[in-house]
Amino acid sequence: MTDQKVRNMEEFAAKSGVSRPTLSKYFNDPGSVRGSTRKRIEEALEQYDYRPNIYAMNQNRRLTKNIGIVVPYLADPFFAEIVRVIERRCIEAGFSPSLFSSHGERHLENDILDSLRSLKPAGVLLAPLGRDSDKSAIEAFCRDVPTVLFDSNIEGMGEAFVGSDNYSFVSQTVEYLSRTGEPPCFFEMRQPANPNANKRRNAYLDMMARLELEPHVLQIDGTGWAFEEIGRQGGLDILENKDLPTNTMLCSNDRLAIGFLSACFEKDVRVGRGADCTLRVASHDDHPFSRYTCPSLTTAAHDYASVSGHAVETLFRLIESGGRFDQREETLFAARLIMRESA
Amino acid sequence: MTDQKVRNMEEFAAKSGVSRPTLSKYFNDPGSVRGSTRKRIEEALEQYDYRPNIYAMNQNRRLTKNIGIVVPYLADPFFAEIVRVIERRCIEAGFSPSLFSSHGERHLENDILDSLRSLKPAGVLLAPLGRDSDKSAIEAFCRDVPTVLFDSNIEGMGEAFVGSDNYSFVSQTVEYLSRTGEPPCFFEMRQPANPNANKRRNAYLDMMARLELEPHVLQIDGTGWAFEEIGRQGGLDILENKDLPTNTMLCSNDRLAIGFLSACFEKDVRVGRGADCTLRVASHDDHPFSRYTCPSLTTAAHDYASVSGHAVETLFRLIESGGRFDQREETLFAARLIMRESA
DNA sequence: AATTATTTTTTACGCGCGTAAAGAATTGGA
DNA sequence: TCCAATTCTTTACGCGCGTAAAAAATAATT
Numbered sequence: 001m002t003d004q005k006v007r008n009m010e011e012f013a014a015k016s017g018v019s020r021p022t023l024s025k026y027f028n029d030p031g032s033v034r035g036s037t038r039k040r041i042e043e044a045l046e047q048y049d050y051r052p053n054i055y056a057m058n059q060n061r062r063l064t065k066n067i068g069i070v071v072p073y074l075a076d077p078f079f080a081e082i083v084r085v086i087e088r089r090c091i092e093a094g095f096s097p098s099l100f101s102s103h104g105e106r107h108l109e110n111d112i113l114d115s116l117r118s119l120k121p122a123g124v125l126l127a128p129l130g131r132d133s134d135k136s137a138i139e140a141f142c143r144d145v146p147t148v149l150f151d152s153n154i155e156g157m158g159e160a161f162v163g164s165d166n167y168s169f170v171s172q173t174v175e176y177l178s179r180t181g182e183p184p185c186f187f188e189m190r191q192p193a194n195p196n197a198n199k200r201r202n203a204y205l206d207m208m209a210r211l212e213l214e215p216h217v218l219q220i221d222g223t224g225w226a227f228e229e230i231g232r233q234g235g236l237d238i239l240e241n242k243d244l245p246t247n248t249m250l251c252s253n254d255r256l257a258i259g260f261l262s263a264c265f266e267k268d269v270r271v272g273r274g275a276d277c278t279l280r281v282a283s284h285d286d287h288p289f290s291r292y293t294c295p296s297l298t299t300a301a302h303d304y305a306s307v308s309g310h311a312v313e314t315l316f317r318l319i320e321s322g323g324r325f326d327q328r329e330e331t332l333f334a335a336r337l338i339m340r341e342s343a
Numbered sequence: 344m345t346d347q348k349v350r351n352m353e354e355f356a357a358k359s360g361v362s363r364p365t366l367s368k369y370f371n372d373p374g375s376v377r378g379s380t381r382k383r384i385e386e387a388l389e390q391y392d393y394r395p396n397i398y399a400m401n402q403n404r405r406l407t408k409n410i411g412i413v414v415p416y417l418a419d420p421f422f423a424e425i426v427r428v429i430e431r432r433c434i435e436a437g438f439s440p441s442l443f444s445s446h447g448e449r450h451l452e453n454d455i456l457d458s459l460r461s462l463k464p465a466g467v468l469l470a471p472l473g474r475d476s477d478k479s480a481i482e483a484f485c486r487d488v489p490t491v492l493f494d495s496n497i498e499g500m501g502e503a504f505v506g507s508d509n510y511s512f513v514s515q516t517v518e519y520l521s522r523t524g525e526p527p528c529f530f531e532m533r534q535p536a537n538p539n540a541n542k543r544r545n546a547y548l549d550m551m552a553r554l555e556l557e558p559h560v561l562q563i564d565g566t567g568w569a570f571e572e573i574g575r576q577g578g579l580d581i582l583e584n585k586d587l588p589t590n591t592m593l594c595s596n597d598r599l600a601i602g603f604l605s606a607c608f609e610k611d612v613r614v615g616r617g618a619d620c621t622l623r624v625a626s627h628d629d630h631p632f633s634r635y636t637c638p639s640l641t642t643a644a645h646d647y648a649s650v651s652g653h654a655v656e657t658l659f660r661l662i663e664s665g666g667r668f669d670q671r672e673e674t675l676f677a678a679r680l681i682m683r684e685s686a
Numbered sequence: 687a688a689t690t691a692t693t694t695t696t697t698a699c700g701c702g703c704g705t706a707a708a709g710a711a712t713t714g715g716a
Numbered sequence: 717t718c719c720a721a722t723t724c725t726t727t728a729c730g731c732g733c734g735t736a737a738a739a740a741a742t743a744a745t746t
Contacts, residue, residue: 007732008731008732008733009732009733010732010733018694018695019694019695019696020695020733021694021695021696021734021735021736022693022694022695024733024734024735025694027733028734033693033694034692034693034694034742034743036742037693037694051461052732052733053402053461053731053732053733054398054461054462055397055398055399055400055401055402055463055731055732055733056398056402056701056731056732056733056734057398057732057733057734058398058733059396059398059399059402059701059702059703059732059733059734060700060701060702060733060734060735061733061734074417074423074426074427075420075423075424075427075631076420076423077418077419077420077423080417080418080419080420080423080444081418083417083444084417084418084444084446087444091454096458098441099442099443099444100442101423101426101427101430101442103427103430111434115439118394118396118397119397120398228632228634228635229634232635258632258635259635261635261637262634262635262636262637262639265637265638288418289571289601289632291571291572291605292571292575292601292602292604292605293605293637294604294605294608294636294637295608296605350702351701351702351703352702352703353702353703361724361725362724362725362726363703363725364704364705364706364724364725364726365723365724365725367703367704367705368724370703371704376723376724377712377713377722377723377724379712380723380724395702395703396701396702396703398701398702398703399701399702399703399704399731400702400703400704401703402702402703402704402731402732402733403702403703403704403705403730403731403732404703404704687746688745688746689744689745689746690743690744690745690746691742691743691744691745692741692742692743692744693740693741693742693743694739694740694741694742695738695739695740695741696737696738696739696740697736697737697738697739698735698736698737699734699735699736700733700734700735700736701732701733701734701735702731703730703731704729704730704731705728705729705730705731706727706728706729706730707726707727707728708725708726708727709724709725709726709727710723710724710725710726711722711723711724711725712721712722712723712724713720713721713722713723714719714720714721714722715718715719715720715721716717716718716719
């Protein structure tokens with residue numbers, strides 16, 4: 001590294017002995033030049049550590065090497081974890097991921113889509129807010145930018161959807177719970193932010209019907225993304241005022257369950273499978289913290305790796321296909337039951 | 344919104360009746376043009392919804408309107424929460440924040456700094472990994488790019504540091520714990536990733552000396568950023584094998600405490616202030632989940648709002664000052680004791 | 687060695703905007 | 717009303733790179 005300053009590609013062309021248009025080709029796709037010239041370029045690259053000006057690069061390219069990643073709520077470790085995997089895969093494939101969080105707010109999601117347009121990304125991985133999303137804004141965006149939806153499906157939008165099979169989550173937990181004790185009642189928000197919640201409730205009702213058991217759905221109030229607090233308040237309310245229809249509670253998702261377990265602890269309700277326990281609690285998602293609740297939470301785990309991996313691969317295929325699929329793809333991955341202490 | 348296509352600033356100049364250089368000035372700083380012309384521009388903007396090409400904009404500008412935000416570990420809700428506030432403030436001030444997470448890995452932190460250079464940001468808010476950081480890489484980066492460090496201080500690097508006063512955290516918890524029961528022993532990682540941990544241990548030792556109490560530091564093994572698991576394993580180990588020097592445990596941070604509490608629950612050790620409890624546990628950070636541990640965690644809270652607010656303001660001042668301060672600034676905010684059920 | 691296919695060089699233009707300079711227009715104040 | 721200060725328009729050039737086309741060089745094939 002002789003550390004000399006190289007101002008632009010022209011100068012680097014002189015230093016490396018490779019013409020500027022060839023360099024341009026190389027930086028756009030290193031595999032597109034002959035092996036011997038590629039070697040010459042990369043040797044020079046080590047000597048002079050030149051990097052092309054990304055702004056000048058992207059100015060004329062119809063499509064950049066940028067990939068947008070949008071999640072509804074980054075403070076949720078579930079999304080933070082998925083983002084980590086996706087980010088890495090994008091970088092490995094030579095793309096530049098840009099991360100955005102809607103922070104649960106519709107106007108922020110819209111703003112993000114707006115600024116994403118002017119980034120002219122090669123593609124976007126979008127986990128929409130769900131119920132709060134501005135459907136028409138998302139639809140318009142997907143028409144302009146090659147987009148793969150993940151986590152929350154919105155019918156017909158984007159070229160593909162990759163997510164988890166909510167039925168697989170609920171069928172496993174319901175089956176397990178009713179096989180090993182009283183059948184569960186279902187604990188959820190009355191107005192869930194996320195469409196997965198509705199699918200889970202329906203799956204619960206369906207499973208209970210199939211097992212010829214009586215379903216009970218407990219719906220609690222609260223809006224927004226502070227699920228733990230909503231779960232706790234709803235839990236306190238239920239434990240104080242209501243007779244539980246069964247001793248087994250199946251929460252729609254882990255964050256609600258975390259709040260509910262904290263309410264149980266406050267009310268001295270012992271949770272678990274033991275003889276001294278009065279309540280069993282299970283849930284869905286395998287949230288990174290569900291291992292550390294008291295007791296540890298029995299839950300159904302997303303196939304994190306498959307979901308994020310397949311979402312990225314689908315986007316890469318989409319980009320190679322010129323941004324459109326003949327037909328919208330939908331891929332769902334099954335859940336895996338994680339048995340811990342709470343049920 | 345007549346929704347006509349406007350290809351570039353030239354065309355928009357024609358449509359709006361304002362010359363291109365003036366438009367350029369406007370987009371660079373809306374306040375820099377006369378009110379009447381600003382109005383004309385903004386009226387035209389509503390009709391034609393033109394947006395300047397960000398790549399062409401930034402190509403020639405020595406400095407962009409981008410701000411880089413780098414955190415060591417985004418899956419930690421603590422950082423996710425801080426990022427949210429910072430992001431919003433940047434947008435409000437007319438900047439474009441770009442978010443990056445080092446995911447606890449040195450080489451990723453270095454890569455981020457690298458790609459941040461080519462973004463030519465107006466400024467960077469950097470929360471370094473700490474112990475794992477490549478000090479010389481950070482130093483070199485800070486020489487080139489106006490940088491404000493936050494959360495973890497690294498002596499002399501960046502133009503300013505904004506964080507929390509670790510002494511204030513520990514002095515309050517130690518004072519409270521020793522006033523209301525047995526004095527605490529200190530629970531921490533043997534090789535903490537974060538320099539704040541060392542400051543907290545020293546603060547503990549100092550406080551205990553000041554109160555003329557005997558200090559006990561319990562150091563547990565484990566590296567990386569999976570603090571909960573490290574805390575749990577360390578907790579199990581201590582509860583099984585060791586005689587605790589006191590019945591009061593002060594954890595270095597909440598994530599360790601979350602793991603430790605889960606170990607206590609597993610070992611049937613009742614935690615809290617009640618007569619039936621054998622252990623008190625307190626900690627530092629006021630992690631977003633510390634409200635939902637069982638029992639809820641007594642802790643010392645960061646002044647989230649002040650830290651993130653002041654970090655952003657400091658960066659803005661730095662940018663206005665041309666990227667350099669005469670003298671490195673250091674601002675620490677005091678903690679606030681949050682009394683909950685665990686101690 | 688001759689022919690063909692592939693890759694690189696040369697040359698040249700354009701992208702969309704920043705920005706400098708000089709002159710014209712507008713404004714504000716007395 | 718006039719002058720000075722401010723703001724705007726006109727004109728022009730450059731940024732760093734993409735990319736097209738034709739000529740030259742290199743590699744692969746016969």
